[in-house]
Amino acid sequence: MALSTKAARAATRLAKRSLHLTRANGNASARPALASAVSYLQRRRPYTSPATLKTNKLETRNTVVQLLSNIGSKREVEQYLSHFTSVQSQQFAVIKVGGAIISDCLPALASALAFLNHVGLYPVVVHGAGPQLNKMLEAAGVVPEYEGGIRITDAKTLAVARQCFLDENLKLVEALEGLGVRARPINSGVFTADYLDKDKYKFVGQITSVDKRPIEAAIAAGCLPILTSLAETADGQTLNVNADIAAGELARSLQPLKIVFLSENGGLFNGETGEKISSINLDEEYDELTKQWWFRYGLRLKVNEIKDLLEDLPRTSSVAIIAVEDLQRELFTDTGAGTLIRRGNKLTAKTRLSDFKDIDTLNEALQRDPTFAAAESPKAVVDQYLKSLETAPFKAYADEPLNALAIVHPPSQTGQSSAFLSKFVVTKHGWLSNVADNVFSNIKREFPKLIWAVPKSSEYLTWFFDKADGSVMRGQNVIFWYGLDGGLEEAGAWLKSQGLDNAAANVRQATVDHATNPVSNTVTGIREQVRAFSTFSRPRISSHGFNPRRQIRGFASEAASSLPGNTNPNPPLKRDKNAKFEPKKVALVGARGYTGQALISLINKHPYLSLSHVSSRELAGQRLQGYDKDDVFYSNLNVEEVEEMQENGEIDAWIMALPNGVCKPFVDAVIAGGGAGKPGSSIIVDLSADYRFDDNWTYGLPELIKREKIAQSTRISNPGCYAxxxxxxxxxxxxxxxxxxxxxxxxxxxxAGTKPSPKNDVDNLRDNLVAYSLTDHIHEREISRQLGVDVGFMPHVAVWFQGIHHTVNIPLKKEMTSRDIRNLFQDRYAGEKLVKVVGEAPSVKKISGKHGVEIGAFAVHSSGKRVVICATIDNLLKGAATQCLQNMNLALGYNEFEGIPLD
Incomplete structure (x- = not known):
């Protein structure tokens, strides 16, 4: 149902104010989420009768997908659906709000709570009013007194406190209702208390019970419950209660997934380094934490209180201490924001099979490994593997229910200086609760050098990239390592020791310098520093003591299969086995054009690629400008030179940035020289249209073509910009x-390229719009072929330099609403980092110089059977160079977005 005009205006004001606040606070990550709230709030009725309060699950799911597609990933969509939709409304979150938050951050607080409510969530809010109470007492001439950090509350203080709490409660309720959210003030009836010590503290209470009924009634009526931290004795006397304690007792009663303490500081801090502590896994880290000299006073008290609280709650519960502007990030994303604390999982290490309590359970756990699961008789293969462990030294890491299991063979068995991780098997629950990170942290602490293998087709390959210092592709596997002094050479020696010496000549290193390059957080590899959802990795202990650092929060692959037994070796490339590490070498054929220049700029900033050759007939002999990694000069390559370079194994990736109909001789030369063949050989990415209709080539549009297909390809046709x-x-x-x-x-x-024509003549284009090739354009055929739907395409050129605008008219089989269609797009592109779905028609000005695509408008005809959609793209970037780099990254085994700047 549509909002009233007044409510619609209020919703718009909410989004605008939220955006203003996030800009002011520098929290850029929240802006897309708050902006996406506008269209949803404007079509949702804020006041709903109790009879219609049953949540439409599909609507809620679509809304959450819409939210997460802007601020998170597909992994986070699953995270939300598996966690927050599995509990009753009052069990979603308890949020404790300090008085200073209400006085200083009320608009931001109300906006954040309103957004949660408008995606179907009902957090239970309990607030304090400490700073406000001090001011009111000072105005009343009352001098505050404290005993042991507890405010002595005499009758006069209590009267002022009661009025103060009522005032602040009303402020928050009115702020929410001004944004179209129903909120119910609850100032009594929830907390029953006894006197803490009547003689010492007067009217200060110690909570004895919690009555959930007022909270449940508020939620049933569609209202956010807003509680004060006031309690009553059995005979009705009002008592003052610390808001943190009230929140804790409320959590013990409601058993929520999240307990959030909103703090001006935004988290807890390491007293030695001054860094924010991202996460604390109590079962694994608490003992070590207590040994640190700076873990004392208020910090120790706070952590101990949280530890006591979590011991009374399910293991799925966690506590977050965050700033108000980070509330959405903490609840919905892998990135997190403040300090996250939970019990975690206690891990054990075993060195003998007899250490496992139940061999049958171990056998079942190992059968989840993809290598074993694919066998005709998984149990028999596992039995054979377990038998080999009776004589082979190993160390196994696992939690008690075997939600995560890792088996490492020490260097003494591998014959090298590095250990080998032969099995890494984790259940879905293990990923959700992040046992995987804890296991890997334990391995890394004990084994400073490690090699392991993961299937190349693993959907969550990025998780392992984040853990590694380097990687090589080997058949259908990616071999990872960390800590190898010799890097490429040592990895090649290990491959040879495993009887895979032909691969030693085929390795290509992707060294990751964690000191200078942020890690990635998504399946496709967004470069962002993140931590894992609702639990934490064991900290590193350095000479500075305990220093928890930001970790990855999220899911990962079900297992890392062992390399022995692989039956799909690649033929060796003709290159020196003993060559020292060099970045993968790229040859750019056709470097003079605008797209070539854009590629040069991207490769210049790519950590694992280097330009070896740039070919341009007009610029031959000149020094390449805009490239800082090395002195490179333009050359005028001929096909004979290309074939010779390929035969000598000089090039890992060829980019053909030539006009249509020109590149075939160069492609033939690469293939004649042994390239662009089986997986593992050099690759070709062609930016022309020459091979977009050739079934022997992979069409490289990662958002619509399976990424695994692109990753296993050596001949990739880059789509057109319009297409x-x-x-x-x-x-x-x-x-x-x-x-x-x-x-x-x-x-x-x-x-229109650099060759002079009426289509790139600025004088001709000024105050003009030039139409061309209005039927049978090559992009018309390309789009129709890939979609399986005939389309009509009418291209034009305008006076701006770069950027494309499409207005697409689509006839529909059935009546659909704008909302239906937008939800389809939000669902389809959830987690796609280079596709942004917006409400309004996107503009060229905003997309120019950016690396993605914006899609919006979704204007439906009054018949409901025709929709007009607008899309914008930078023709030189996502329309050409950026997409080329996506395809190269996938085919070369890197994270898809490596080297691509992301907003």
Whole structure:
């Protein structure tokens, strides 16, 4: 149902104020989420009768997907659905709000709580009013007294406190209702208390019981419950209670997934380094934490109180101490924001099979490993593996229920200086509770050098990239390592020791310098420093003592299979086995054009690629500008030189940035020289249209083509700029199309290339719009072929330099609303970091110079059977160079977004 005009305006004000606040606070990550709230709030009725309060699960799911597609990943969508939809509303979160938050951050607090409510969530809020009470007491001429840190509350103080709590409670309730959220003030009836010590503290209470009924009634009526930390004795006397204690007792009663303490400081801090403590896993870290000299006074008291609280709650519960502006990030994303504390999981280490309590349970756990699961008789293969462990030295790390199991063979068995991780098997619950990170941290602490292997097809390969210093591709596996002094050479020696010496000539290193390069957080590898959801990795102990650091929060692959037994070796490349590490070498053929220049800029900042050759007939002999890694000069490569370079194994990746119809001789030369063949050989990415209709080539649009297919390809045809944006704007509706979609496209004149023509003549374009190739354009055929739907495409050129705007008209089989269609797009592109779904029609000005695509408008005709969608893309970046780099990263075994700047 639509909002009233007044409520719609209030919703718009909410989003605008939220955006203003997040900008002011520098919290850029929250801006997309708050902006996406506008359209949802404007179509949701804020005041709902009790009879209609049953949540429409599909609506809530679509809304959450919409939220998370802006601030998170597909992994976080699953995280939300598996956690927050599995509990009753009052068990979602208890949020304790300090008085200073209400006085200093009320608009931000109300906006954050309103957003949670509008995605169908009902956090229970309990607040204090300490600073406000001090001011009121001072105004009343009352001097505050304390005993042991507890405020002595005499009758006059209590009267002032009661009025203060009522005032602050009303402020928060009114702020929420001003944003279209129903909120219910609850100032009594929840907490029953006895006197803490009547003679010493007067009217200060110690909570004895919690009555949930007022809270449940508020939620049933569609209201956020807003509680004060006031309690009553059995005979009705009001008592003052510390708000932190009230929140803790409330949590013990409600058993929520999250207990959030909003703090001006935004978390707890390491007293020696001054760094914020991202996470604390109590079962694994608490004992070590208590040994640190700076763990004392208020910090020790706070952590101990939280430890006591969590011991009374399910292991799924966690406590977060965060700033108010980070509330959404903490509840919804892997990144987190403040300090996250939970009990975690106690791990054990075993060196003999007899150390396991139940061999059958161990056998079942190992059968989850993909290598064993694919066997005809998984149990028999596991039995054989276990038998080999009777004589082979190993160390196994696991939690008690075997939600995570790792088996490491020490250097004495591998014959090298490094250990070998032969099995890493984790259940879904193990990933959700992050036992995997804890296990890996224990391994890393004990084994300073490690090699392991993961199937290349693993959906969560990025998790292992984050743990490694380097990687090599080997058949259908990626071999990872950390701590190897010799890097590439030592990894090659290990491969040879395993009887895989032909691979030693085929390794390509992807060294990760964690000191200078942030790690990645998603399946596709967004470069962002993050931690794992709702639990934590064991800290590193250095000469500075306990120093918890930011860790990865999220899911990962089900297992890392062992390398022996692989039957798909790659032929060796013709290169020196003993060569020292060099970044993968790239040859750019056709470097003079705008796209070539954009690629040079991206490769210049890529940590694992280097330009070996740039070919341009017009610029041959000149020094390459805009490239800082080495002195590179343009050359004019001919096909004979290309074939010779390929035969000598000089190039890992060829980029053909040539006009249509020109690159075939160069491609043939690469193939004749032994490249672009089986997986593991050099790759070709062609930016022209020459191979977009060739089934022997992979069409490289990662958002629509399976990434595993691109990762296993050596010949990739880069999609056209117009075609990329058009397909992304049409694809989610492919099953609902009735007729021929028409695409009105307008490009900046950089799309016409550098060769002078009327289409890139600025004088001709000024105050003008130039139409060309209005039927049978090559992009029209490309789009139709890839979508399986005939389209009409009408291209134009305008006076701006770079950027494309599409207006796409799509006839529909059935009546659909704008909301239905937008939800389809939000679902389809949830977690896609280079596709942003917006409400309004996107603009070229905002996309120019950016690396993604924006899709919006979703204007539906009054018949409900025709929709107009707008899309924008930078033709030189996501339309060409950025997409080329995505494809290269996937095919070369890197994170997809390595080297791509992301907003």
């Amino acid at each position: 990329t944006a058009a397909q992304l704007a049409i694809s989610p509706l492919a099953d609902n199309i009735d007729g021929t979609p028409t695409i009105f496209g307008v490009s900046g004149y950089s799309g």
